[in-house]
Amino acid sequence: MFNQQLTVIINTFNSDEKIFSCVESISPNISIIIIENSNNIEFKNILEQKYQNVKCELTGKNLGYGNGNNLGLSKVKTKYSLILNPDTIIGKHSIDNFFKTANSVPDFAIISPAIQESKDKDLIEKNNTLVEVENVKGFGMFFNMDQFKDVGFFDKNFFIYFEEIDLCKRLRIAKKKIYLDPSIVINHIGGSSHNKSINYEMELSRNWHWMWSTFYYHKKHSGFMVALFKVTKKLISSIFKILFYSMIFDNNKKKIYYQRASGLVNSILGKKSWYRPKVF
Numbered sequence: 683m684f685n686q687q688l689t690v691i692i693n694t695f696n697s698d699e700k701i702f703s704c705v706e707s708i709s710p711n712i713s714i715i716i717i718e719n720s721n722n723i724e725f726k727n728i729l730e731q732k733y734q735n736v737k738c739e740l741t742g743k744n745l746g747y748g749n750g751n752n753l754g755l756s757k758v759k760t761k762y763s764l765i766l767n768p769d770t771i772i773g774k775h776s777i778d779n780f781f782k783t784a785n786s787v788p789d790f791a792i793i794s795p796a797i798q799e800s801k802d803k804d805l806i807e808k809n810n811t812l813v814e815v816e817n818v819k820g821f822g823m824f825f826n827m828d829q830f831k832d833v834g835f836f837d838k839n840f841f842i843y844f845e846e847i848d849l850c851k852r853l854r855i856a857k858k859k860i861y862l863d864p865s866i867v868i869n870h871i872g873g874s875s876h877n878k879s880i881n882y883e884m885e886l887s888r889n890w891h892w893m894w895s896t897f898y899y900h901k902k903h904s905g906f907m908v909a910l911f912k913v914t915k916k917l918i919s920s921i922f923k924i925l926f927y928s929m930i931f932d933n934n935k936k937k938i939y940y941q942r943a944s945g946l947v948n949s950i951l952g953k954k955s956w957y958r959p960k961v962f
Contacts, residue, residue: 685712688777690764691754695719695744696880697768700871701729707771710735715754719744744958747820748836748845755835758827766868767821773867780824783812783863791829791858792850794818795866813862817850822868829858837902841955842888843895851903880959882934886941887959893920893945894955901949910950917946 690708694701694716701716708714716738718725726738745753751765762784766772776795783793796813823846833856836845850860893916900909920943927936945957 685709685760687760687781688712688762688764689758689760690714690766691717691751691758692766692768693717693719693747693750693754694725694768698725698728700768702732704766704768704770704772705729705733705736708735709777712777713737713760715739715757717741717745717750717754719746719750746841746955748840748842749838752835752838755825755827761827763825763827765820765823765825767870769871770821771869772822773869776866776868779863779865783861783865784824784826787812787859787861788826789829789859790826790861791833791853792818792826792860793824793863793866794861795822795868796862796864797867810864812864815860815862816854817847818860818862819870820846821870822866824866829853832856833858839898839955840895841957842891844899845895848899848902883959886937887957889938890941890945890957891955893942894949894957897946897949898955913946913950917943920946 690712692701692704692714695718697718705714710733712735714733714736716729716736718738719741721740721742723740726740729736729738739753739757741750741753754765755763762780764780780793784790787793833849833852835849837848840848853860893913896916897909897913900912920939923939924936924943927933927939941957948956
């Protein structure tokens, strides 16, 4: 019998080197929806045959972080959901601790592990209790599904980066509550959700989308001119570095800074977040 209150969503893309450790850290009585951004039927079959609590949905194309998780969230029937990156491992008592916290603050929108990055250790050591915050990182987030009915989930225009910051900002505007919880531990490797063989191509993609999303986010919330002011220095820097790495024949670095400039220019011109990693 599966837990009737919680569904886990894991959005994957070439993640077969990481996904098994993640799934095995989750209790087998909790339903898991995996959104695999490809047509990899072998990946789907292996997961569903190996784990009775896993359903794997093949998207047929790369939807990105926000849209992939939106698809998973649309299939959730439980009161709560947990969004995880595939390169995460849940601490032993973290699910039980989440339910304790959820019962104590039933009007929460998002609860995340307190250790978001190393600097958070000082915050928790000084205050070993729930901390209300403006935003959280997207690698591990418990959602109270009812709190999203009037806000929606992730903005479909983002492919990757800033989606969770944008969502948290909309939640805070709507007076919703977001917490860090020191009793929840989710170990996140970071930057390694995909297989190592595609590292460079993913680095190119990350640089393009980080710049595209940076401008789009600031334009959405502060207007075009404020966004342009914030990114002008980054654009000029990228152009100079393209020229520099061209002169010293470092093609790999040149491509990275070309991607940064391209992402910014496309976003400034109002073009969609169209770039996709070239993975075969």
